[in-house]
Amino acid sequence: MGHVLSRMPAGVDVILVDDGSTDKTAEICRSYGGRVIKHPVNLGQGAAVITGFRACLLHEYDVIIELDGDGQHDPADIPRFVDTMKSTGVDIVVGSRILGSNYDGAPYARRTVLPYLTWLINQITGYELTDSMCGFRAFRTSSLRSIAHVLTEMQEPQYIAAEMFIRFSRAGLSVIEIPIDLSDRGTGLSYKGFVRYGWGISRAILRTLMEK
Amino acid sequence: MDFAGGLFAVGFIIAVVFALLTLYLFIKERMTVQQFLLWECVSVIVLISSLFPRVLEWAAGLIGITQRGIFVLAIGILGAYILIYTLGVYQRRNDQMVRRLNQEIALLRYQIEHSSLKEDEN
Structure with a gap:
């Protein structure tokens, strides 16, 4: 966490969603001048993302950046996201690990399942993504604010990316990808195995499609 | 008392205990009216079935069992x-x-x- 925060570019406000962690995550974030929003209990990654968005919308930011706190995403890439958003005028800029230079080192489960899930999401949404599950994204605040009511309706506690893209496409938001390189996860392990990953996302897609 | 008779006696006791327990939980406000009515109905059905086994035979016959x-x-x-x-x-x-x-x-x-x-x- 400290490593991620120390690489944060100047002028970037940090809001960390502490999803029921039992270590010193919140203290470390505060020591770097970041703000912390803490879930009373663990609610899952998807719920944490939504809480983070809603907290950001309480402020008057131009751009909201979402990234993982485990060191997989390099905060030094943030200016590229912002510049791309400004130059293209899109609503959302998404990082693509597949377009990055070191994707061959990604876990087998992800490399196997991700292309199929991304293809499926592209068919549903009309987007042309290469990596639908990357958690490094930038959102134009005004666009996110326009669908604030949708954020509270999102139900997926864990695999939120699929639900997010389907809802964004329904709202007519535009998306573009930029390549990002993956760094090693600083600490902790990914619990998303082959079956769990595929099933979780398929379930989220099905449920979101069945909703009006 | 034969085996079937013993089974019906057990059914009767269970139905009575279940009905009283449901009533107790309802009085203590640990059950909603809807839940109370549902479980009392179940108790009554079990009670009737244990007192009048012929009813069970008749109901089973209706669906070909x-x-x-x-x-x-x-x-x-x-x-x-x-x-x-x-x-x-x-x-x-x-x-x-x-x-x-x-x-x-x-x-x-x-x-x-x-x-x-x-x-x-x-």
């Missing part, structure tokens, strides 16, 4: 399925409510903390 034991088992399994399904729906709804409440609590805490920081700065 010749043995009342199989009929009771089938009804029990069907009831269990309905109960599990209903509880699953309730659990999902409660999960969503808990998640939303937790998010709202987190956001409210954040707002309070943030506004007190702003006041300190001013």
Whole structure:
């Protein structure tokens, strides 16, 4: 966490969603001048993302950046996201690990399942993504604010990316990808195995499609 | 008393105990009116079935089952399925409510903390 925060570019406000962690995550974030929003209990990654968005919308930011706190995403890439958003005028800029230079080192489960899930999401949404599950994204605040009511309706506690893209496409938001390189996860392990990953996302897609 | 007679006696006792327990829980406000009525109905059905076994035979015959034991088992399994399904729906709804409440609590805490920081700065 400290490593991620120390690489944060100047002028970037940090809001960390502490999803029921039992270590010193919140203290470390505060020591770097970041703000912390803490879930009373663990609610899952998807719920944490939504809480983070809603907290950001309480402020008057131009751009909201979402990234993982485990060191997989390099905060030094943030200016590229912002510049791309400004130059293209899109609503959302998404990082693509597949377009990055070191994707061959990604876990087998992800490399196997991700292309199929991304293809499926592209068919549903009309987007042309290469990596639908990357958690490094930038959102134009005004666009996110326009669908604030949708954020509270999102139900997926864990695999939120699929639900997010389907809802964004329904709202007519535009998306573009930029390549990002993956760094090693600083600490902790990914619990998303082959079956769990595929099933979780398929379930989220099905449920979101069945909703009006 | 033969085996069947003993079974009906056990059924009668269970029905009476179940009906009294349901009433007790309702009085103690641990059950809603809807739940109370549902479980009292179940108790009454079990009670009638144990007092008048012919009723079971008649009901089993209506759907083409010749043995009342199989009929009771089938009804029990069907009831269990309905109960599990209903509880699953309730659990999902409660999960969503808990998640939303937790998010709202987190956001409210954040707002309070943030506004007190702003006041300190001013």
